[in-house]
Amino acid sequence: MFRSSSSLYAHIPCPVLPRCRLPHCLFSHGLQQQVQLPDELSPSKQQMKHSTVANGSVNSGKESDPKRLSKIQPHISKKSSVEFSETVKRVLPQPTTAVKRARQEVSPSKSSKSPTVVTPSSTAPGDGAKDAPVIYILPVKPHPPALHSQRLQLAIALAKALRDKGLSSTPNNAASAKEHEIASKTTSLTYVNTMKHHIISLGKRVKSPEKKANEAKDIPSERILEHLPRLVHTEQQLGENKYMTALPSEKDIDEAIAGAASGYETCDRCTRYFKVGADGQSECLHHWGKPYRVKGSEKKFSCCGEMEGMTAGCRTSPNHVFRITHYPRLAAMIPFRVAISGGKFPAAVALDCEMGYTTLGTEMIRLTILEFPSNNVLYDTLVKPIGDVIDLNTQYSGVTSVDEPGIPSFDAAMTKVLNDYIGADTILIGHGLENDLAVMRLFHLKVIDTSILFPLDNPELVSRGYKRSLKSLASSLLQRDIQGSSRLPAVVRSTETVGVVSSDSTTPNSVVEPGASGLKQEGHDSIEDAKAAADLVAMRVRFMLTLEDQRQAQATSVASTGANGK
Template identity: 30%
Template structure:
């Protein structure tokens, strides 16, 4: 017999206490046998009960194991790729530089104050603020002539310049980059108008110069503009006068003594000479919609007052003729002249008319309504070829020079020599029935010139308003948006310049030809002009 290895000594004997084995492999110790389930056996009833051993200490508590998944529902664990890190540790794309887009408020002395999160700026905010103040001081010196009419221009451009420098420099190069920008500001010529080439941040000036080179290099041709020439139907839709109104023209040039409705205050009044004209209280701005605290209001652009408020300016009562018949009574309409005939004499065969011109007029209020007081024309390259003040017809007197918009004053008007009839004859040397005339809301200029012309390109139609006709986008807004220039910002004492507006309109058409798809040519409609 082999000796026992004692592997079952800790297990109670399943047959105890009636185990028949003389050398049992299991234990028969009393403390272990108590854990056995009692098996009923025939025990003599006369056997006295055995005393129970002292109770052993309780077994230590063992934590329960996690539940084992059901065999029919195997646990699935997603496996990551061999080289793919966990999703939260993955880096998507190159590391991005902290964004620190600045906003600004003005301090008491006019210097813009940066509003930038310090956590997002690689350059210390006090350093950036100091550099911004230096830029602002130099812009103030540069804009000395134009700041009175544009007080926020220096702060706006200083903020833009600082942002441009910050975006293209590092923490180590930022200060030197600002110093270089200040040095370039000192080399700029002093601007005399907001549309001057030296007005703007460094990026704006460079972008504008590049765009200007492209525009100036483009010489407009008749073939390029032909698809944009308005048809007679389009001209009628936009208020152009395409035929001479019935009746004799020029029979009633003035309305002295007549009762008219004031264009400004919409009140009836009697037309009088300038010295005797009644005073009018009015708003010179237009109404626009504004919403505040959930309430929609109609306010004036001139003073931000409500539509039912008293006027913010005082002047004279004026009237405006709108019907072709009334306009024809003041001064007669005529067609632009026909081209010189090829069978004419050699001396008159050469036609001096240009193929393309851009035209703009400035108007004043008179006893004969709204009349032209200045006419400006530039050729297809933007060169000024005609700029004249217009003297009023006999019996017509100026009531209001409308300087805020026309730029004409009583002093400058004293230089006017040619009446409208003579100005039209002078324009005949530049414009005939085949000339393409470019303008913005050109029908107003042609009406006040009493000119009927059928070959027109209008930037109102090239750049339509989102709301559709009759709404129109302002010329200054289009020039700012597409050319990056500021025009018509001289203020109430300076007004507009018809030469500046003519060049701006021409440049808008150039921009459109360069950047917009070319439309299909329109079929010719009717005659180009009539005698």
């Protein structure tokens, strides 16, 4: 700022003395000792003396003239001083955003009057420490990933989630520490999403085992089993969802055999037409993920993110594989069986199968059966398929080998199942059981399928055959994460060891050695999937029984009120 050549304001004292630090101020700095400023702007006499001496070099060099001061003073009023103050505010440079952010991130003073900033080491939940009255935003070096206001807003939401779920006895302290940890490890591009995902994950925390046990005790298992037949799907529902509702006739089987005489099949991965078992078979290039559509964009594959139709695939397999869904063809390869009546069979079981590709299409390579609603493991075993193995589909099945000694054959496994665990009146519970029953070659109509029991909210998608996945249902309704990328340990735990299980024990007896069980750190866990389906059905039954109890209580209350009124 340079002094105006006309010196329009040189005769007016600076209204912000003695705080003005402008090297070339428009106002006078040498008249404050003689001029009496308004009370709002006048400094103390001692400050004015020091200011006069200090600012002597800024004056025009002329000595003060009392007559001149007497002419100037009447023109100085409170209104003009305020106007000049506003002018100076507009002239003074404003602090930049970077300066503001730096000031915001400065930690509170360590004086005795200021509150103590909570450090991450003192924010562990349940340590008996007293929770802070407010949430402190700790500084991040070299610079924070977001503004102070945004960090504070997310930290408050985090503290609320911790408080509502009862996950911390000191939610403010824990939120400050966790927010500081995330802010230190993220950038401005990832900070907000990371904080939001963490807050959402807290809302999906599973209830404690004690609460689950108390809920299970509210409604006994006997009542659940009594109500369960009401959820069994009708024959029409099963037919609409591609279940086999009648055994294939001999004529249908003969026609299916004649149609498959050529030996050519369509690859289940790349959709290429190929001959089964042909020498010199070319490799299979395909996308192992499913295509999905984002609003306003083309379909993309979940495996690699490529747009549909851009490339032939992102993964190469040594062989083509195929799947058969035509029931007469399935019956021609392996005959279907029917459960027998009578005997002591469980009232309901949950089951899940893992499948692999063979020269006969898809075959069962692992079978798990759980008792309902206790979820005790009744039977869990690897199964040696009838056809020659082409691909065990380890990415999804988790099975790496079915050649170890002690693994039962398909016939042996199904004979034991139909003799001990599944009778004609046993209700089967699972997700997408039409596929499981097809590879088991089992004809059964008493089924509760969670993909039918919990349909999509969009009727149009339902009419086109779309269904909710078991992973989605378990996440939204059970707050449980299943079918992850590493569901099974390298060495199978005792409760998950593949083998035959006695009905009076929940721990399987190993058929093969745990180290050679054929399971890896990938694929789905059939025990986990069967439990999820069973818990979804049990949740629905408990909900319906609770509604019935409430209605009966209301009816009883109304009846008693009417009787008292009479």
